[in-house]
Amino acid sequence: MIELSHVTKTFGGAKRALDELSLTVPQGAVYGLVGSNGAGKTTAIRHITGIYRQDSGSVTIGGLPVYENPSVKSRIGYIPDDLGVFSGGTIKELAAFFRAMYPRFDLQRYAALRDVFRLDEATPLRRFSKGMQKHAAFWLTLSMRPDYLVLDEPVDGLDPVMRRQIWSLALEDVAGYGTTVLVSSHNLRELEDICDHVGIMHKGRMLLERSLAELQDNFVKVQLVTEHPLPQSLHVLHESTLGRVQTLILRGEPQTVANELAASAPMFCDLLPLSLEEIFIYELGGTGYDVKNFVL
Amino acid sequence: MIAINYRDPKPIYEQIQAELRRLMLTGALPPGSRLPSVRELAGQLAINPNTIQRAYRELESDGYILSVAGKGSFVAQIDQLAEQQKKQAVEAFRAAAQRLRALGLGEEELAALLAQEEQTDD
Structure with missing residues (x-):
């Protein structure tokens, strides 16, 4: 070790x-x-x-x-x-x-x-x-x-x-x-x-240290369209909206998340696994180190 | 033998599992035959051995393979599993067909869909 x-x-x-x-x-x-x-x-x-x-x-x-x-x-x-x-x-x-x-x-x-x-x-x-x-x-x-x-x-x-x-x-x-x-x-x-x-x-600090299996099992990306509010129990790390489609980065086991989301009767709901690159970007985004939407 | 698709967002262990399952269900890896060792596969695919171990572990708990200490992993008698899977697939197919009928698809259109599917399969 x-x-x-x-x-x-x-x-x-x-x-x-x-x-x-x-x-x-x-x-x-x-x-x-x-x-x-x-x-x-x-x-x-x-x-x-x-x-x-x-x-x-x-x-x-x-x-x-x-x-x-x-x-x-x-x-x-x-x-x-x-x-x-x-x-x-x-x-x-x-x-x-x-x-x-x-x-x-x-x-x-x-x-x-x-x-x-x-x-x-x-x-x-x-x-x-x-x-x-x-x-x-x-x-x-x-x-x-x-x-x-x-x-x-x-x-x-x-x-x-x-x-x-x-x-x-x-x-x-x-x-x-x-x-x-x-x-x-x-x-x-x-x-x-x-x-x-x-x-x-x-x-100079450790932001996050995990086993990869844990990361893959505990983070999930969701794209959904719904007219109802989302359940409060969800642990949302990041949220963005494009038109009617909401993209959420959630902490939680994919199956549980899917069950909870079903409660808000989405018209469309797609669960995607999160790549390491996305985890990296969202975690660093939380510290203010992120990609700026910048046009020169 | 096992192809990993790096653009597939599915975790690697799931991909390895699915590929091995496919090889076993099609009979390319017949019951009783030995699977490559974790070390061999790790070297061959340049994939973390723990990832391969995880795929093997889940295949074992699903009843696809048997591990013999010191000897390796072997394909289980999976004919029944294959039957069961076929049944499930047929049921899913029936349900889909019923839904399509309810949505107004006629017999001929369904047949056409099936023919199309057969073609894309080759």
């Missing part, structure tokens, strides 16, 4: 990059960390991987503090958004380095993955394209058999074949070895397939 509890971090100024952030990734979960730009996702990730030290609060993995703790850190596979640290050497040199740093580095696995990535092991990484550098990072990181996989916008710049390949490898590890994954991304469509838990961050 990865756990951040009331973590606060400032970088010199008065602004808090992380403001009492709490985050829990259950063991064996695939956790999608999403948020507005500048919300502090990468800062949170750098605490989880032990790069930053928090001003206050605690950061633990499996109950142990991470900062300056090599035995915990050797079990974390980390792919940063900026691969600068990797680009100095060749894959061969980096593999030797990884073997020295990570006791569980698996040479057999490294050899098996050679066929997947097909990169030249003697070329310096900085001569590779950005996407290929990512391939190399995944090759090395998956070879060290991490218990925790921490990925900061991992598939940005990867072609569709490689994206799928990477997720397929990572998810097989989740199913086979119970690997715990934390991934930050803006691609909510993709996260919907990959994740079972989601955390939405805004301004």
Whole structure:
């Protein structure tokens, strides 16, 4: 389990990059960390991987503090958004380095993955394209058999074949070895397939943290036309009207919502599941961070 | 074997469930045959294993599959289920036909609808 509890971090100024952030990734979960730009996702990730030290609060993995703790850190596979640290050497040199740093580095696995990535092991990484550098990072990181996989916008710049390949490898590890994954991304469509838990961050805080199943079972979008008032018992998060059609975002189990709505005898009523993207937009809309109806 | 439609707003586990059900009811996955393991399917579809687990769990509680600890999941004897589903569908069809008749649709128009349906099915 990865756990951040009331973590606060400032970088010199008065602004808090992380403001009492709490985050829990259950063991064996695939956790999608999403948020507005500048919300502090990468800062949170750098605490989880032990790069930053928090001003206050605690950061633990499996109950142990991470900062300056090599035995915990050797079990974390980390792919940063900026691969600068990797680009100095060749894959061969980096593999030797990884073997020295990570006791569980698996040479057999490294050899098996050679066929997947097909990169030249003697070329310096900085001569590779950005996407290929990512391939190399995944090759090395998956070879060290991490218990925790921490990925900061991992598939940005990867072609569709490689994206799928990477997720397929990572998810097989989740199913086979119970690997715990934390991934930050803006691609909510993709996260919907990959994740079972989601955390939405805004301004250094956690806005909402749920299992995806809970989100899907407890939010529903309704389009309806009715001349009667809506039942008071409904928990309406968002409401908009276009002509006679009302669109409501409701909190509640779809079947219950449908039964309650039937009471107002709608002429037309359509229940739609809510996508992660919609949940993201409505949740952030509640904080004032929303799409303005603006015409230039 | 299993196609996920990313534009379908239905949750993925429901889609997986529906696809597997279709394969079982059409006999593509006959009773007694082993379903792919959660790990295989997670890798193949690049889908969260817990999502697949959820689909399997619900198929099991609906009586479509049986899980044997350590061996995997197998297609149950679903002939009866298929019969039952057919009956339900026929009833729904009858109800729809009655409603259409009440709305003034004649015998010929109904037959034409059915013929149209058959064509679009292919």
